[in-house]
Amino acid sequence: MNQGKNNVNLLHKNFLHSRTIEKRWVRFYQLLIFLLFFSGWEFSSQQRWIDPLLFSSPSKIWVLFLKKIQDGSLLSNLSVTLTETIFGFILGTLLGTLLAALLWWSPMFSKIIDPYLVVLNAMPKVALGPILIVALGPGYPSIIAMGAIISIIITTIVVYTSFKEVDPNYLKVLQTFGATRFQCFKEAILPASFPTIISTLKVNVGLSWVGVIVGEFLVSSKGLGYFIIYGFQVFNFTLVFLSLMVIAVVATIMYQLVELLEKKLIKE
Amino acid sequence: MSFLAIKDVHHTYFTKASATTALSEITIQVEEGEFVSFLGPSGCGKTTLLSIIAGLIKPTQGTILLENKPLSGIKNQIGYMLQQDYLFPWKTIEENILLGLKLSKQLNDTTKLAALDLLKQMGLSGIEKQLPKQLSGGMRQRAALVRTLATEPKLLMLDEPFSALDYQTKLKLEDLVSKTLDTFGKTAILVTHDIGEAIAMSDRVVLFSPSPGRIHKVFEMPGELKQLSPFNARNHEAFSSIFQTIWKELDSLEPREE
Numbered sequence: 001m002n003q004g005k006n007n008v009n010l011l012h013k014n015f016l017h018s019r020t021i022e023k024r025w026v027r028f029y030q031l032l033i034f035l036l037f038f039s040g041w042e043f044s045s046q047q048r049w050i051d052p053l054l055f056s057s058p059s060k061i062w063v064l065f066l067k068k069i070q071d072g073s074l075l076s077n078l079s080v081t082l083t084e085t086i087f088g089f090i091l092g093t094l095l096g097t098l099l100a101a102l103l104w105w106s107p108m109f110s111k112i113i114d115p116y117l118v119v120l121n122a123m124p125k126v127a128l129g130p131i132l133i134v135a136l137g138p139g140y141p142s143i144i145a146m147g148a149i150i151s152i153i154i155t156t157i158v159v160y161t162s163f164k165e166v167d168p169n170y171l172k173v174l175q176t177f178g179a180t181r182f183q184c185f186k187e188a189i190l191p192a193s194f195p196t197i198i199s200t201l202k203v204n205v206g207l208s209w210v211g212v213i214v215g216e217f218l219v220s221s222k223g224l225g226y227f228i229i230y231g232f233q234v235f236n237f238t239l240v241f242l243s244l245m246v247i248a249v250v251a252t253i254m255y256q257l258v259e260l261l262e263k264k265l266i267k268e
Numbered sequence: 269m270s271f272l273a274i275k276d277v278h279h280t281y282f283t284k285a286s287a288t289t290a291l292s293e294i295t296i297q298v299e300e301g302e303f304v305s306f307l308g309p310s311g312c313g314k315t316t317l318l319s320i321i322a323g324l325i326k327p328t329q330g331t332i333l334l335e336n337k338p339l340s341g342i343k344n345q346i347g348y349m350l351q352q353d354y355l356f357p358w359k360t361i362e363e364n365i366l367l368g369l370k371l372s373k374q375l376n377d378t379t380k381l382a383a384l385d386l387l388k389q390m391g392l393s394g395i396e397k398q399l400p401k402q403l404s405g406g407m408r409q410r411a412a413l414v415r416t417l418a419t420e421p422k423l424l425m426l427d428e429p430f431s432a433l434d435y436q437t438k439l440k441l442e443d444l445v446s447k448t449l450d451t452f453g454k455t456a457i458l459v460t461h462d463i464g465e466a467i468a469m470s471d472r473v474v475l476f477s478p479s480p481g482r483i484h485k486v487f488e489m490p491g492e493l494k495q496l497s498p499f500n501a502r503n504h505e506a507f508s509s510i511f512q513t514i515w516k517e518l519d520s521l522e523p524r525e526e
Contacts, residue, residue, distance in 0.1 A: 169350055170356065172350065174371065176324070178371065183371055
């Protein structure tokens with residue numbers, strides 16, 4: 001029997017070992033793809049297989065990165081874009097949830113507004129950019145508005161659906177205690193939909209980046225979107241690629257942070 | 269005058285395609301401290317009637333008087349227990365059982381202590397800070413009972429509260445609920461499709477016939493069964509003969525297949 005137990009321990013050890021090995025291989029290939037991509041890019045640029053003026057090269061981007069860090073322009077522009085994005089997606093999620101609450105509150109209002117929601121949802125929001133700039137002026141407000149408007153309607157629809165899907169028996173419990181509609185919302189509807197709201201937060205992070213970058217394309221005075229459009233206009237594609245890389249890294253970090261927040265909040 | 273008087277209640281559900289009469293000519297009186305069961309096949313409007321008594325639905329016709337007063341306007345006189353516990357999963361047990369008090373603004377130190385004490389009496393001590401998912405089905409249903417009783421309702425409605433539990437837990441809980449209701453002298457209405465449960469728990473069994481829901485027959489339980497706890501009542505010799513009688517009546521209600 002003792003031997004049998006040892007055997008199980010051994011098998012478990014082997015299992016763990018094979019898991020570790022598999023993990024290492026996965027990491028190895030991930031790293032390999034990364035290295036191959038960037039070294040291939042660098043090499044073909046130096047060999048002039050691709051036009052270095054258009055496609056730049058990792059080494060040039062790195063040099064520009066160091067330069068832009070030193071003169072402080074990268075960080076200042078990044079912080080502009082980051083602030084706009086954070087405001088955009090928080091505003092978008094909050095307003096979307098608020099609108100969903102309004103729809104839930106008044107079924108009549110929800111019926112009236114339904115076709116408008118469908119139209120607004122189907123419409124590409126970035127097309128509203130020029131109008132926002134005219135209305136709010138070429139600055140932070142219109143760019144944040146872009147970041148928010150792109151996610152409001154979809155948030156409203158998703159959150160409202162989740163409000164409606166809350167088990168009516170929870171409401172029945174509250175109603176037998178004589179709860180008002182507001183109490184029903186506060187005690188059952190909102191907390192039950194909390195996981196949905198958090199997961200829209202995750203989607204909205206991505207959407208807000210789109211809205212903010214497009215907004216900066218249009219306003220063209222500050223931010224990473226401005227870097228991209230400026231680099232494009234003066235044919236400095238190293239600047240374009242640098243901005244793209246920074247956006248990719250920062251957007252990923254932001255997404256991971258929201259995911260972390262989700263895990264923390266849903267756990268309890 | 270009776271404690272609860274249901275007078276000539278009709279109820280019809282309207283949909284786009286049809287108007288379905290769920291209840292027709294329902295007249296019942298329930299005395300204070302009495303335990304009445306509504307028994308019947310599915311679709312006979314038992315739950316509809318319970319919702320009407322609880323004031324969740326307004327009947328198309330008829331009146332309901334609780335202590336000679338119409339239902340509208342009275343709050344928290346009626347406790348309602350559902351088929352499942354419906355404890356809020358994001359609230360601790362303590363928050364759950366105090367919910368009714370909080371909503372009706374009766375929450376103070378006295379009522380809070382009373383509710384926590386009731387929880388102990390139900391054999392649930394030391395779990396106040398736990399979440400519902402950490403408890404077993406039977407424990408959750410007991411906590412739900414505490415939540416319902418905490419507001420001290422005059423009338424308790426039980427809508428198949430044991431149907432989602434395993435048999436052993438169900439028998440234990442029947443005894444517990446019966447004992448608790450006796451102790452507090454509560455009036456209760458139980459909706460069930462389980463004949464045995466209806467006989468074991470109640471003083472009176474009201475048999476409903478379906479489409480539209482009507483009162484088919486009322487059975488008064490013999491005195492010796494009323495005295496016994498539900499578990500002992502099930503083992504009493506009178507139990508099986510009543511079971512047979514109700515069974516035959518229930519069977520006669522089924523639409524015959526020719």
